[in-house]
Structures are given as structure tokens and as C-alpha cells.
Amino acid sequence: TGLKKVKIVEVGPRDGLQNEKNFVQTDVKVNFINKLSKTGLKVIEASSFVNPKLVPQMADGIEVMKRINREPGVDYPVLVPNPKGLQNAVTADVKDIAIFAAASETFSNKNINCTINESLRRFQDVVDMANIHGIAVRGYISCVVGCPYEGDVSPEKVSEIAEKLYKMGCYEISLGDTIGVGTPGSFSKMLRAVKQVIPLERIALHCHDTYGQALANIYSALEDGVRIFDGSVAGLGGCPFAKGATGNVATEDVVYMLHGIGYETGIQLPELIKAGNYISQHLGRPNGSKAAIAMTSKL
Numbered sequence: 001t002g003l004k005k006v007k008i009v010e011v012g013p014r015d016g017l018q019n020e021k022n023f024v025q026t027d028v029k030v031n032f033i034n035k036l037s038k039t040g041l042k043v044i045e046a047s048s049f050v051n052p053k054l055v056p057q058m059a060d061g062i063e064v065m066k067r068i069n070r071e072p073g074v075d076y077p078v079l080v081p082n083p084k085g086l087q088n089a090v091t092a093d094v095k096d097i098a099i100f101a102a103a104s105e106t107f108s109n110k111n112i113n114c115t116i117n118e119s120l121r122r123f124q125d126v127v128d129m130a131n132i133h134g135i136a137v138r139g140y141i142s143c144v145v146g147c148p149y150e151g152d153v154s155p156e157k158v159s160e161i162a163e164k165l166y167k168m169g170c171y172e173i174s175l176g177d178t179i180g181v182g183t184p185g186s187f188s189k190m191l192r193a194v195k196q197v198i199p200l201e202r203i204a205l206h207c208h209d210t211y212g213q214a215l216a217n218i219y220s221a222l223e224d225g226v227r228i229f230d231g232s233v234a235g236l237g238g239c240p241f242a243k244g245a246t247g248n249v250a251t252e253d254v255v256y257m258l259h260g261i262g263y264e265t266g267i268q269l270p271e272l273i274k275a276g277n278y279i280s281q282h283l284g285r286p287n288g289s290k291a292a293i294a295m296t297s298k299l
């Protein structure tokens with residue numbers, strides 16, 4: 001039944017790699033995405049089209065998008081903050097983008113160099129241009145339960161921005177716990193507010209695992225009816241504008257849990273683990289997914 005289906009949005013090639021100090025060769029990024037494309041994932045966030053001086057790791061985004069094998073039925077969104085990014089998306093024949101707002105003013109300023117209101121005005125221009133080109137738009141909100149600079153964030157602030165992004169035309173709103181401070185307590189309060197303004201089936205959760213709460217938060221959101229979760233294979237990642245924040249929840253661990261409960265993801269876990277091992281080897285560090293470590297010897 002539909003209720004037993006969960007959509008996973010793999011953000012490893014973007015959120016997972018954006019904060020890596022050493023440049024990951026374009027070839028490696030392309031191979032990584034091509035491997036992810038063979039796992040059954042339906043959405044793979046592939047890069048971001050942002051200022052390359054601020055996020056040099058993503059400077060080869062256009063090249064990556066031109067070189068990957070786009071599997072039929074798989075979407076490859078890229079982050080786009082402004083009309084310049086949208087122009088690049090058109091150049092690279094991108095069909096899906098994600099705009100990214102924040103629920104905290106300070107984080108908005110540090111991350112995208114403008115106030116929340118100013119960002120929403122810019123995003124409206126981006127969405128208008130995207131509509132002309134038939135490009136679908138996902139919306140992110142960062143700092144949905146806590147901000148590295150301002151501390152606690154109110155559920156009302158999150159629902160206010162979620163409603164605006166949704167009305168702007170975002171097909172899905174991904175609620176980001178950028179610094180992983182949330183618990184099932186703060187998440188359920190926040191979700192209760194957001195559910196009042198946008199349909200439940202349009203809500204995605206984007207958990208970072210800094211405090212080890214991500215799987216618990218995802219489980220509790222499942223109980224609250226959320227069926228879309230972002231993850232990053234091997235638990236890669238971090239945000240250059242949120243010091244100390246670790247990677248996203250490891251997609252392998254999320255998929256292992258979901259399959260264990262009886263949810264369908266369409267993902268072949270062994271293939272996902274191989275893709276995570278591939279990128280971990282290239283980064284020269286152990287796989288950050290506990291399920292991957294446990295299962296690798298049995299593959």
C-alpha cells in the first residue's frame with residue numbers, strides 16, 4: 001500500500017561532498033553518481049550552482065551534470081540560489097533544482113548573504129525562470145529546530161517560510177536540521193506547525209547526525225506520517241557555514257531501518273553500500289554508516 005512507501009533523497013554528491021577540503025576529481029564525482037543511479041534511488045542531488053569562491057568543491061557542477069549518465073526515472077536536482085545559478089542550470093540541461101532558505105536570519109546571512117525576506121524575493125525570480133524552462137523546484141529550509149548562531153528556532157518561523165516556499169511553487173519542502181540538534185521532542189513540535197500549512201506528503205526531513213539523534217528523529221517523523229527523507233551515503237557531509245555540524249544521517253542506516261520496519265524504498269541496500277564504500281575509499285576514510293560497516297564483509 002502507498003502508506004508503506006518511503007522516498008529517499010540522496011544528497012551525498014552535494015551535501016556530502018560540499019565541505020570536503022581536498023577537491024574530489026570530477027571523474028570520481030561522476031562515477032559516484034553513476035553508481036548511486038544503479039541502486040534504485042529515484043532522487044540524487046548531484047551538485048550546487050553557487051559562488052565557486054565560497055564552495056570550491058562544487059565548482060565543477062556544470063561539468064558533473066553534463067557527464068553523468070542520467071538514468072531514466074531518476075531525478076538529479078542541483079542547488080540554485082539565484083538567477084545566475086538558474087542560468088547555469090539551463091546551460092547544463094538540469095531538470096530539477098532546489099532553492100534553499102533558512103529559518104534563522106543569522107544563518108541566512110552567513111549562508112547566502114541576505115535576509116530571509118530578500119532570499120524569498122530572489123527565489124521567486126528563480127522559480128519564475130524555472131517555470132519558463134519546465135524545471136521543477138524543491139525548497140529547503142535550514143535550521144528548522146536550531147541555529148548555530150541563534151540557538152532555538154520557533155516552529156512558527158519554520159511554518160511561515162514553509163508556507164511561502166510551497167505557495168511559490170515548490171513541489172516539496174525539505175526541513176533541514178542543519179546542525180543536528182533536534183530530538184523527537186523538538187521535531188514533533190515543529191512538524192505539527194508545518195503540517196498545518198502544507199500537505200504532509202509534501203514534507204521531507206533532512207537530518208544531520210551531529211548529536212546522534214537522526215534515526216530517532218526519522219522514526220518519530222515516520223510515526224507522524226512523513227514519508228520523504230534525505231540522507232547521505234557513508235554519512236558524508238557538513239555545511240561550510242555551520243561549524244562543527246557533521247554529516248547527514250547515513251542513507252544506508254536509514255534504508256536498513258526502513259526495510260526492517262517493512263517500508264519499501266525501491267533501493268538495493270548492497271548496491272548502496274558499494275557506492276558509499278567507493279566514495280569513502282576516495283576520501284581515504286572509513287565508511288560512516290554503521291550498517292555499511294556491518295554488512296560490507298557479507299557483500
Ligand code: HMG
Binds near residue numbers: 084111238
Ligand atoms: P553574493 O555574494 O551575495 O552574490 O552571494 P553576488 O551576486 O554579489 O556575487 C558574488 C560573486 O559570486 C560574483 O563573482 C558572482 O558572479 C558569483 P565575482 O564577481 O566575485 O567573480 N556568483 C555565482 N557564481 C556561480 N554560480 C552562482 C553565483 N552567484 C553568484 N549561482 C550567493 C550569494 C548565494 C551566491 C553566495 O552566498 C553563495 O554561493 N553561497 C553558498 C551557499 C551554499 O552553497 N551553502 C551550502 C549549501 S546549503 C546547506 O548545506 C544546507 C542544506 O543542506 C539544508 C540543511 O542542512 O539545513 C541545503
Ligand code: MG
Binds near residue numbers: 015176206208
Ligand atoms: Mg544539509
